[in-house]
Amino acid sequence: MVNLVIKGGTVVNHDRSFLADVIIEDGLIKDIGENLAVPNGAKVIDAKDKLVMPGGIDTHTHLDLLFMGTRTADDFYSGTRAALAGGTTMIMNFILENKQIPLLEQYEMNKTRAEKNACCDFAFHACVYNYNEQVEKDMEILSREKGINSFKMFMAYKDVFMINDADLIKVFKKCKELGAIPMVHAENGDLIEEGQKKVKTLGITGPEGHLLSRPESVEAEATHRAITIAHELNSPVYIVHVMSKSAAQAVSDGKRKGTVVIGEPIAAGLATDGTHYFNKCWRHSAGHVMSPPLRDDASTPGYLMDLLANGDLELTGTDHCTFNTNQKALGKDDFSKIPNGVNGIEDRMTVIWDRGVHTGKMDPCRFVAVTSTNAAKVFNIYPKKGYIGVGSDADIVVWDPEATRTISAKSHHQAVDFNIFEGMTFHGVPMVVISNGKVVVENDNITVERGSGRFIRTPCYPDYVYSRVKIRDNIKLSKVDREPYTGPVVDLNNQPNEIENHQIPNSNGNFHNRPLTKSGNRNLQDSSFSLGGEQWDDQNSRPSTRVKNPPGGKSSGIY
Numbered sequence: 081m082v083n084l085v086i087k088g089g090t091v092v093n094h095d096r097s098f099l100a101d102v103i104i105e106d107g108l109i110k111d112i113g114e115n116l117a118v119p120n121g122a123k124v125i126d127a128k129d130k131l132v133m134p135g136g137i138d139t140h141t142h143l144d145l146l147f148m149g150t151r152t153a154d155d156f157y158s159g160t161r162a163a164l165a166g167g168t169t170m171i172m173n174f175i176l177e178n179k180q181i182p183l184l185e186q187y188e189m190n191k192t193r194a195e196k197n198a199c200c201d202f203a204f205h206a207c208v209y210n211y212n213e214q215v216e217k218d219m220e221i222l223s224r225e226k227g228i229n230s231f232k233m234f235m236a237y238k239d240v241f242m243i244n245d246a247d248l249i250k251v252f253k254k255c256k257e258l259g260a261i262p263m264v265h266a267e268n269g270d271l272i273e274e275g276q277k278k279v280k281t282l283g284i285t286g287p288e289g290h291l292l293s294r295p296e297s298v299e300a301e302a303t304h305r306a307i308t309i310a311h312e313l314n315s316p317v318y319i320v321h322v323m324s325k326s327a328a329q330a331v332s333d334g335k336r337k338g339t340v341v342i343g344e345p346i347a348a349g350l351a352t353d354g355t356h357y358f359n360k361c362w363r364h365s366a367g368h369v370m371s372p373p374l375r376d377d378a379s380t381p382g383y384l385m386d387l388l389a390n391g392d393l394e395l396t397g398t399d400h401c402t403f404n405t406n407q408k409a410l411g412k413d414d415f416s417k418i419p420n421g422v423n424g425i426e427d428r429m430t431v432i433w434d435r436g437v438h439t440g441k442m443d444p445c446r447f448v449a450v451t452s453t454n455a456a457k458v459f460n461i462y463p464k465k466g467y468i469g470v471g472s473d474a475d476i477v478v479w480d481p482e483a484t485r486t487i488s489a490k491s492h493h494q495a496v497d498f499n500i501f502e503g504m505t506f507h508g509v510p511m512v513v514i515s516n517g518k519v520v521v522e523n524d525n526i527t528v529e530r531g532s533g534r535f536i537r538t539p540c541y542p543d544y545v546y547s548r549v550k551i552r553d554n555i556k557l558s559k560v561d562r563e564p565y566t567g568p569v570v571d572l573n574n575q576p577n578e579i580e581n582h583q584i585p586n587s588n589g590n591f592h593n594r595p596l597t598k599s600g601n602r603n604l605q606d607s608s609f610s611l612g613g614e615q616w617d618d619q620n621s622r623p624s625t626r627v628k629n630p631p632g633g634k635s636s637g638i639y
């Protein structure tokens with residue numbers, strides 16, 4: 081049965097745009113073409129002068145999350161309803177429960193809640209806090225049987241969610257074995273702890289302390305570390321909420337070096353900044369507290385948008401994690417107790433259109449790529465999602481590129497009582513939103529059904545991420561064929577006493593004078609000269625010959 085015909089609009093996909101009608105039947109796109117006949121009984125949506133685009137996919141949400149002692153203002157119902165109001169038709173929510181609860185149980189809890197309440201389709205990312213046999217088994221079941229292809233680790237939130245580097249490496253390796261995507265919240269948790277102590281010692285207790293204790297370098301260092309680990313393991317890595325210029329630069333550098341790194345800026349970081357932390361109004365200032373913080377370098381949003389436009393950053397989420405003012409007030413006397421998180425689920429599409437397309441930084445095709453298609457590709461659900469094509473899910477937004485929306489907590493559909501974009505006017509507004517073939521938003525009327533959203537499985541080994549990884553794994557290092565060395569070899573037990581007064585490092589890298597042997601030579605039998613497979617030069621104590629020299633003179637950075 082034909083349900084809907086979208087007439088006369090410009091269809092915009094990530095790769096091209098063209099004038100066409102779109103016919104929708106049973107939740108799927110049935111036909112696309114010019115001047116299609118309207119089948120009997122079909123509802124017609126007039127899209128003249130409008131754009132017909134794949135509904136947005138928000139890669140990063142926290143709905144119904146208990147965090148820092150309190151539960152988010154938005155649950156799966158209010159959050160997905162607001163998402164649809166803004167033109168987002170699918171969300172990807174983090175499963176983030178108390179780390180004592182096994183991952184599989186966390187998954188079941190979240191799936192039950194979402195299936196009962198979500199109004200749009202949803203998928204999940206799981207979070208991993210450490211590595212052991214149980215976690216390994218759960219990761220296998222989640223990815224092979226339960227439809228989860230992404231695992232997030234926190235390099236911050238010390239003593240709560242933070243994972244150590246050794247376990248982080250193990251999780252990266254496990255993800256690679258499973259064809260899953262390791263994601264990281266990249267901030268140095270140990271340095272944040274130091275920063276918080278320092279800032280509090282100065283008597284700073286207000287929200288500005290949040291920014292001051294988490295400087296850019298703390299985000300950039302962890303971003304660089306995560307990318308380096310991925311590079312050396314030939315693993316992909318997904319950096320969630322890239323918030324600063326220097327972290328974004330680390331992502332760009334990683335890409336240029338050939339690492340498969342996906343950088344995700346969020347609506348907040350693309351359109352507002354950390355100068356708000358210095359606002360005299362505590363409520364206003366605390367309302368912007370999130371981690372990593374918005375940056376007080378006011379050129380940051382424009383810079384992040386530039387990188388999103390040129391491809392260095394790949395896709396967008398919101399990190400929608402909302403707390404009302406009375407919840408933020410848990411930290412009224414101590415910034416480190418302010419629940420972290422801001423809104424965006426409803427605002428993202430409009431914010432990115434305005435700051436990205438309306439400014440001329442990106443074209444509508446790139447907008448579709450960064451708000452929908454690239455997410456579908458990265459998480460392996462393309463072209464079911466993220467594409468206007470025959471057979472794809474009918475998740476569609478009819479977009480008015482010229483209409484404007486002034487955002488306010490008074491009129492938004494998010495449950496939270498604060499909006500970080502309060503009073504800001506943006507171009508680009510969804511006129512009609514179609515979710516699973518049903519009109520759910522039309523001229524500001526929202527008609528959603530609690531529990532109508534479906535769980536979308538994200539299969540492992542997305543080509544978009546893994547095809548390069550697989551090819552590179554097949555490029556084997558080979559040794560250099562050469563004639564064996566047949567010349568003399570120094571006898572270490574019978575050397576002239578030429579290093580008598582030199583200090584040489586022991587195997588810990590400490591320096592000490594070696595005792596002379598009876599023969600008057602240094603006793604070199606305990607081989608302090610060999611550190612980690614490297615020969616050491618006695619004169620200036622640095623490696624002189626790399627024993628494990630890679631073939632062809634290549635360093636380990638072959639990618």
Ligand SMILES: NC(=O)NCCC(=O)O
Pocket residue numbers: 142265369370371372399401420421422
């Ligand atoms: N980002 C934030 O401030 N809150 C949500 C948890 C997280 O993603 O770190």
Ligand SMILES: [Zn+2]
Pocket residue numbers: 265320321371372
């Ligand atoms: Zn995070």
Ligand SMILES: [Zn+2]
Pocket residue numbers: 140141142399401
């Ligand atoms: Zn988050």
